[in-house]
Amino acid sequence: MNKIYINGLGCISTQKTFDTLFLEESAVNEVDTILSIHQPVYKEFISPVASRRMAKGVKNGIVASTLALREAQLETVDAIITGTGMGCIEDSEKFLKAILDNNEEFLTPTSFIQSTHNTVGGQIALGLQCKAYNLTYVNGSISFESALFDAKMMMEENDASSVLVGGIDETADYTMSLFRLAGFIKNENQGLDSFLKSTTKGVVFGEGATFFVVEKEKKATSIAAVLDVEILNALEIDKIENKIGSFLASNNLKFIDIDAVVLGYNGDMDSDAYYKILSEVTFANTPQVYYKHLSGEYDTASAFGLWVGTKIIQTQSIPDIVKINTIDKETYKTILLYNQRNGIDHSFTLISSC
Amino acid sequence: MEALKQELKSKIIEVLNLEDITVADINDEDALFGDGLGLDSIDALELIVMLDKDYGIKLVDPKEGKTIFKSIEVMADYIAKNRVK
Numbered sequence: 131m132n133k134i135y136i137n138g139l140g141c142i143s144t145q146k147t148f149d150t151l152f153l154e155e156s157a158v159n160e161v162d163t164i165l166s167i168h169q170p171v172y173k174e175f176i177s178p179v180a181s182r183r184m185a186k187g188v189k190n191g192i193v194a195s196t197l198a199l200r201e202a203q204l205e206t207v208d209a210i211i212t213g214t215g216m217g218c219i220e221d222s223e224k225f226l227k228a229i230l231d232n233n234e235e236f237l238t239p240t241s242f243i244q245s246t247h248n249t250v251g252g253q254i255a256l257g258l259q260c261k262a263y264n265l266t267y268v269n270g271s272i273s274f275e276s277a278l279f280d281a282k283m284m285m286e287e288n289d290a291s292s293v294l295v296g297g298i299d300e301t302a303d304y305t306m307s308l309f310r311l312a313g314f315i316k317n318e319n320q321g322l323d324s325f326l327k328s329t330t331k332g333v334v335f336g337e338g339a340t341f342f343v344v345e346k347e348k349k350a351t352s353i354a355a356v357l358d359v360e361i362l363n364a365l366e367i368d369k370i371e372n373k374i375g376s377f378l379a380s381n382n383l384k385f386i387d388i389d390a391v392v393l394g395y396n397g398d399m400d401s402d403a404y405y406k407i408l409s410e411v412t413f414a415n416t417p418q419v420y421y422k423h424l425s426g427e428y429d430t431a432s433a434f435g436l437w438v439g440t441k442i443i444q445t446q447s448i449p450d451i452v453k454i455n456t457i458d459k460e461t462y463k464t465i466l467l468y469n470q471r472n473g474i475d476h477s478f479t480l481i482s483s484c
Numbered sequence: 485m486e487a488l489k490q491e492l493k494s495k496i497i498e499v500l501n502l503e504d505i506t507v508a509d510i511n512d513e514d515a516l517f518g519d520g521l522g523l524d525s526i527d528a529l530e531l532i533v534m535l536d537k538d539y540g541i542k543l544v545d546p547k548e549g550k551t552i553f554k555s556i557e558v559m560a561d562y563i564a565k566n567r568v569k
Contacts, residue, residue, distance in 0.1 A: 183501065237533070238499075
């Protein structure tokens with residue numbers, strides 16, 4: 131695969147990831163089991179007339195994409211590709227509740243219009259007046275990587291030279307109550323001490339919007355390069371090391387060439403078993419990074435993971451708050467990101483300095 | 485009639501999620517669409533549903549809305565004459 135270059139970043143998350151350098155104002159929430167967005171001042175990015183109809187996910191997507199475009203110094207792009215697991219679930223809930231409350235009468239248009247999974251991509255396009263390729267991937271925990279993979283293929287096929295790629299998900303009360311009933315969300319936040327050695331099922335849930343401007347050409351301001359992306363639906367736990375080995379080999383790399391590995395630990399004992407093998411054996415001597423103790427788990431949390439990986443390359447440092455081990459490197463050139471959830475939706479993303 | 489006008493203003497602010505606008509900011513004669521409150525066609529649909537749900541008034545022809553939703557004054561007058569709830 132050809133390299134593509136990350137030239138702009140924008141991240142709205144449960145941490146203050148805007149107007150900061152790299153997680154210096156972050157703190158682990160050890161109380162709540164559903165984490166909420168650290169809100170930007172939306173009025174600085176969206177007119178009140180437009181924002182009054184937008185749920186938080188749409189607003190966060192617009193702010194994050196605006197920040198990414200500003201950093202890349204671009205007014206528009208050749209494609210907008212988003213990934214989302216649950217889409218605009220807040221307005222979906224509103225619309226469905228209205229159907230039930232009003233006995234299937236008096237249905238209003240706003241929440242219906244805003245409830246689709248591609249609302250964020252559509253609203254960004256409307257704001258930019260961008261009539262180019264616009265697609266939204268809804269593929270569980272590989273929604274974001276599917277979008278990134280599409281962007282990479284578009285550039286390889288010379289269909290685009292600049293693409294806005296993002297992952298967006300939001301929480302909504304009723305859906306969260308169902309997730310809690312189903313055991314997807316922990317009954318109580320068990321704190322940071324037990325996060326990496328969890329003995330319980332379920333996760334602390336989160337939400338966020340993370341966007342990247344990726345371009346075919348390297349610029350003086352390029353932050354990092356995406357070397358390769360691979361997604362797999364299912365993979366047995368005893369095959370993970372081999373799979374990563376072959377993924378690296380296809381990029382002419384070995385385990386030892388990886389300067390840091392960013393793992394999607396989410397505090398669910400079964401899900402984390404996949405990462406533990408890598409932490410304890412495969413990458414035991416490599417700097418290891420985790421991030422979902424900050425962002426919470428959600429379908430596109432791995433976009434936050436890519437933001438963390440890209441920031442490590444940009445700043446050439448790993449903040450203590452995301453370190454799994456104490457191993458440091460003088461330079462961080464090549465970083466591997468691995469994410470999965472409950473043994474399905476595996477993604478491998480390889481990034482490097484430019 | 486005055487109470488109905490105040491009620492309408494509150495409902496419009498709530499239904500249309502008009503951030504930063506209070507009841508006191510809306511004059512009875514202000515245009516709701518265009519230069520006044522700046523409402524648009526989606527808002528018109530929301531108001532049609534509100535008329536049906538809260539006052540039992542069914543607008544068969546959505547074009548009627550253009551006249552009825554001219555201002556709070558006109559709207560309140562129409563509702564007072566046609567409401568069944």
